[in-house]
Amino acid sequence: MRGLALALRQVRYENAAFWRNPVSAFFTMAFPLMFLVIFNLLFGSSELDVEGGTVSVSTFYVPSITVLGVIGACYTNIAIGVCFSRDGGLLKRVRGTPLPGWALLFGKVGHAVLLALLLVAIILAAGVLFYGVDVPSNTLPAFLVTLAVGAAAFCALGLAITAVIPNADASPAVVNASILPLLFISDVFIPLRDAPAWLTTFADVFPVSHFAGAMHSAFNPFETGSGFELFDLAALAAWGVAGLLLAARFFRWEPRA
Numbered sequence: 001m002r003g004l005a006l007a008l009r010q011v012r013y014e015n016a017a018f019w020r021n022p023v024s025a026f027f028t029m030a031f032p033l034m035f036l037v038i039f040n041l042l043f044g045s046s047e048l049d050v051e052g053g054t055v056s057v058s059t060f061y062v063p064s065i066t067v068l069g070v071i072g073a074c075y076t077n078i079a080i081g082v083c084f085s086r087d088g089g090l091l092k093r094v095r096g097t098p099l100p101g102w103a104l105l106f107g108k109v110g111h112a113v114l115l116a117l118l119l120v121a122i123i124l125a126a127g128v129l130f131y132g133v134d135v136p137s138n139t140l141p142a143f144l145v146t147l148a149v150g151a152a153a154f155c156a157l158g159l160a161i162t163a164v165i166p167n168a169d170a171s172p173a174v175v176n177a178s179i180l181p182l183l184f185i186s187d188v189f190i191p192l193r194d195a196p197a198w199l200t201t202f203a204d205v206f207p208v209s210h211f212a213g214a215m216h217s218a219f220n221p222f223e224t225g226s227g228f229e230l231f232d233l234a235a236l237a238a239w240g241v242a243g244l245l246l247a248a249r250f251f252r253w254e255p256r257a
Contacts, residue, residue: 003100010099010107015114028077032069032119033126036061039189040131048191052222057191059134062127063215064188067150069119071183071208074112074151076175078158081108083171086162091253101253109155116151136219139227143218149233150211153240157207160243163250182208187216207239 019025043057050060082105085091094104127133135143165174183189185199186209192200203209210232218227 003103006099007103007106007110010103011110011114014107014111018111018115028072028115029119029122031072032065032123035068035189036065036123036126039065044131048193050216050220050222052220052224055221056131056133058127058131059219059221060191060216062123062131062133063219064212066120066123066147067188067208067212067215068183069123070116070147070150071154071179071211073116073119074109075154075158075161075179077115078108078112078155079161079165079175080168080171082159082162083165084168086252087168087255089255095253105159109159112155112158113151116147120147134221136221136223136227139218139220139223142227142229143215145228146211146214146218146233146236149236149240150215153207153211153236153243156240156243156247158243159247159251163246163252166256179208182206185209187212204235207236210235210239 018028039061040058043061046057047054048057048060082091091101091104095101124135128135161175161178162171165171182203185192185195185203186206187203188208192203200209210229214229214232214236217223217229217232220227
């Protein structure tokens with residue numbers, strides 16, 4: 001019980017440290033909304049064909065930017081934050097204190113999940129209030145499960161990728177290079193309705209495509225079933241397990257010599 005209490009206290013500490021940097025916090029929260037506004041300004045008058053009918057571009061971009069927000073909080077922020085903590089010696093020093101190492105990482109992951117939930121709430125509110133997007137109630141369980149599986153998977157992958165990042169200064173470049181191209185080819189930034197088959201096949205190898213696919217199904221207003229995309233969720237979970245195993249095997253507490 002003491003370990004769990006320390007882990008929860010670490011979540012509170014990470015959360016307080018985040019909000020004590022108001023400029024960083026503001027731009028972290030505003031970044032997904034900026035994309036939502038820009039894409040709606042550029043393509044808001046268009047419509048897209050989806051399974052069962054036609055929807056506005058806003059209905060496409062709300063779940064897409066939700067995916068972006070979760071990945072940003074649970075993958076990008078964790079990976080970069082852990083690298084800076086490692087290079088600053090924080091991870092090494094913590095191992096010499098009563099705080100268990102797993103509790104420190106739990107704090108970072110717990111904070112990332114809370115941040116992701118806040119971002120999702122803001123994006124959904126903006127979509128409903130400003131773009132008239134309906135959140136389908138019949139697929140709400142599918143949305144919540146997809147959100148949970150996606151957040152867990154990208155938290156694990158965020159920890160795993162730190163093993164290949166040589167130093168903190170390189171972390172933004174490595175992390176962005178590993179995720180930005182996938183956002184463009186995975187139905188997040190661009191609706192890929194007429195993309196070459198080889199491109200969609202390539203994108204389906206990676207977790208972003210499955211996360212976006214499951215999220216779009218949960219937001220499809222013409223969905224008559226539960227909205228669960230079991231294959232996408234299974235693929236996303238498999239990536240999460242792989243990330244967790246890689247992190248457990250290769251995670252480094254100290255910077256490279």
